[in-house]
Amino acid sequence: MFLGEVLGTVVSPVQIPILNGQKLLIVRTLTPDGRRTGKTRIAIDKAQAGVGDRVLCLDEGSGARGIFKDPEGAVKTVVLGVVDYVELERGRVYDHRTTKREGQA
Amino acid sequence: MFLGEVLGTVVSPVQIPILNGQKLLIVRTLTPDGRRTGKTRIAIDKAQAGVGDRVLCLDEGSGARGIFKDPEGAVKTVVLGVVDYVELERGRVYDHRTTKREGQA
Amino acid sequence: MFLGEVLGTVVSPVQIPILNGQKLLIVRTLTPDGRRTGKTRIAIDKAQAGVGDRVLCLDEGSGARGIFKDPEGAVKTVVLGVVDYVELERGRVYDHRTTKREGQA
Amino acid sequence: MFLGEVLGTVVSPVQIPILNGQKLLIVRTLTPDGRRTGKTRIAIDKAQAGVGDRVLCLDEGSGARGIFKDPEGAVKTVVLGVVDYVELERGRVYDHRTTKREGQA
Amino acid sequence: MFLGEVLGTVVSPVQIPILNGQKLLIVRTLTPDGRRTGKTRIAIDKAQAGVGDRVLCLDEGSGARGIFKDPEGAVKTVVLGVVDYVELERGRVYDHRTTKREGQA
Numbered sequence: 390m391f392l393g394e395v396l397g398t399v400v401s402p403v404q405i406p407i408l409n410g411q412k413l414l415i416v417r418t419l420t421p422d423g424r425r426t427g428k429t430r431i432a433i434d435k436a437q438a439g440v441g442d443r444v445l446c447l448d449e450g451s452g453a454r455g456i457f458k459d460p461e462g463a464v465k466t467v468v469l470g471v472v473d474y475v476e477l478e479r480g481r482v483y484d485h486r487t488t489k490r491e492g493q494a
Numbered sequence: 495m496f497l498g499e500v501l502g503t504v505v506s507p508v509q510i511p512i513l514n515g516q517k518l519l520i521v522r523t524l525t526p527d528g529r530r531t532g533k534t535r536i537a538i539d540k541a542q543a544g545v546g547d548r549v550l551c552l553d554e555g556s557g558a559r560g561i562f563k564d565p566e567g568a569v570k571t572v573v574l575g576v577v578d579y580v581e582l583e584r585g586r587v588y589d590h591r592t593t594k595r596e597g598q599a
Numbered sequence: 600m601f602l603g604e605v606l607g608t609v610v611s612p613v614q615i616p617i618l619n620g621q622k623l624l625i626v627r628t629l630t631p632d633g634r635r636t637g638k639t640r641i642a643i644d645k646a647q648a649g650v651g652d653r654v655l656c657l658d659e660g661s662g663a664r665g666i667f668k669d670p671e672g673a674v675k676t677v678v679l680g681v682v683d684y685v686e687l688e689r690g691r692v693y694d695h696r697t698t699k700r701e702g703q704a
Numbered sequence: 705m706f707l708g709e710v711l712g713t714v715v716s717p718v719q720i721p722i723l724n725g726q727k728l729l730i731v732r733t734l735t736p737d738g739r740r741t742g743k744t745r746i747a748i749d750k751a752q753a754g755v756g757d758r759v760l761c762l763d764e765g766s767g768a769r770g771i772f773k774d775p776e777g778a779v780k781t782v783v784l785g786v787v788d789y790v791e792l793e794r795g796r797v798y799d800h801r802t803t804k805r806e807g808q809a
Numbered sequence: 810m811f812l813g814e815v816l817g818t819v820v821s822p823v824q825i826p827i828l829n830g831q832k833l834l835i836v837r838t839l840t841p842d843g844r845r846t847g848k849t850r851i852a853i854d855k856a857q858a859g860v861g862d863r864v865l866c867l868d869e870g871s872g873a874r875g876i877f878k879d880p881e882g883a884v885k886t887v888v889l890g891v892v893d894y895v896e897l898e899r900g901r902v903y904d905h906r907t908t909k910r911e912g913q914a
Contacts, residue, residue, distance in 0.1 A: 390641035396526055397582035401550040403575035415526045421606055421625045421639055429526055431495035440583050445611040447673050449660040450554040455671025461560025463552050470613035477607035478650050501736055502792035506760040508785035520736045534736055536705035545793050555764035566770025568762050570705060600851035631816055631835045631849055655821040657883050659870035665881025680823035687817035688860050711841055712897035716865040718890035730841045744841055746810035755898050765869035776875025778867050
């Protein structure tokens with residue numbers, strides 16, 4: 390799993406049952422202390438996440454298919470949940486309640 | 495999944511049933527705002543995509559095999575669909591209807 | 600498998616059965632002689648590991664699901680065990696018994 | 705899948721049934737226009753490819769096992785076929801018939 | 810599959826059946842002509858390999874589990890065999906019989 394930040398959405402008329410009605414989020418991988426990396430992926434949203442949300446993602450097809458109960462589903466990456474907080478040795482480096490979506494760098 | 499751009503095609507006399515009659519596309523990975531990365535892959539076309547099209551791709555074998563209903567198929571990457579639009583926090587950064595294939599940088 | 604160091608924890612209200620009650624650790628990949636790389640992952644803890652522990656991790660979904668006896672589980676990376684020691688050609692480069700958690704660089 | 709160039713062969717007395725009598729090729733990944741990357745892999749040859757050949761490769765275990773009809777086979781990368789030609793937007797950048805093996809840079 | 814060199818061993822009290830009594834090797838990935846890369850992995854030894862040996866490795870979980878006849882085993886990377894020789898276009902670049910373990914750079 391990895392930590393990410395929702396950057397936006399992609400819309401594509403894909404004719405794949407598992408993707409019907411699913412929101413496709415663009416997620417940027419973050420370091421544990423919240424710095425943005427150069428890596429992005431397209432993920433199915435399972436957490437009602439929005440742009441700017443810090444999220445926990447799974448990047449493994451079989452586990453992702455298990456979530457959608459579709460053993461043949463065309464899916465690899467899933468946004469599992471919005472992150473409540475992240476704690477490193479030096480303390481809490483992210484707390485969802487005290488983070489404003491708009492003001493982040 | 496990842497965003498890509500179709501660069502061209504590869505033709506190889508492969509004797510693998512799942513690849514019979516399939517068009518093999520060369521796809522370059524793009525950043526969400528459309529910059530080209532150095533990474534390319536060969537993908538089976540499931541979206542009638544052409545050179546210059548911005549596409550949504552799956553890069554996971556079991557999901558790709560599910561699409562072709564072949565649990566033993568030699569396939570990993572599939573072009574799932576042509577992208578309609580991409581939206582980031584600052585607005586729509588790509589719209590298929592207003593993008594000319596020929597004029598792109 | 601890879602060697603890692605536990606950096607901290609992530610808390611997210613994920614509604615996925617296999618993750619219920621599991622501690623999610625942030626693990627940084629280490630070189631064999633203990634230097635930190637820039638790569639981190641989120642892993643399920645199967646070894647009662649704590650911040651600062653050097654750990655052995657598996658990064659493969661089907662094996663991870665086997666550990667949790669859940670063939671559809673949304674899991675990829677697991678902390679399998681705390682490392683006792685690491686030996687390279689020039690001798691023992693890490694020994695759990697002689698390493699203080701607090702004093703490490 | 706990816707494009708590659710056969711660099712050579714590896715011989716190892718591996719006691720794994722699926723590898724019995726198989727030629728193991730060293731394949732370097734190429735960019736679409738034929739530049740060599742720094743990445744190499746060891747692949748099972750399914751195309752009677754030789755040193756210098758430009759090849760189409762699959763890098764996914766389950767699909768590779770499907771080719772060899774061995775659901776437990778220890779295989780990940782397979783040379784599927786020798787490439788006939790590669791076409792990018794600016795035209796044909798590789799044609800097997802007009803490429804000499806010996807003279808290539 | 811990839812070529813590697815055994816750097817050392819890791820010992821960890823892991824409570825996973827498939828790992829009972831298995832030697833865990835630290836393997837560094839090599840280029841075809843034997844230069845060391847910066848990438849290392851922890852692998853189960855299936856070839857009685859020792860420190861300094863050049864080895865052929867598989868890095869794919871399902872194939873690795875097939876070797877150990879354990880469909881749920883927590884394993885991804887396996888040392889399949891010690892390499893006899895490596896041949897590139899310019900000739901034999903590695904021969905196990907003429908390589909001293911101690912004297913290697």
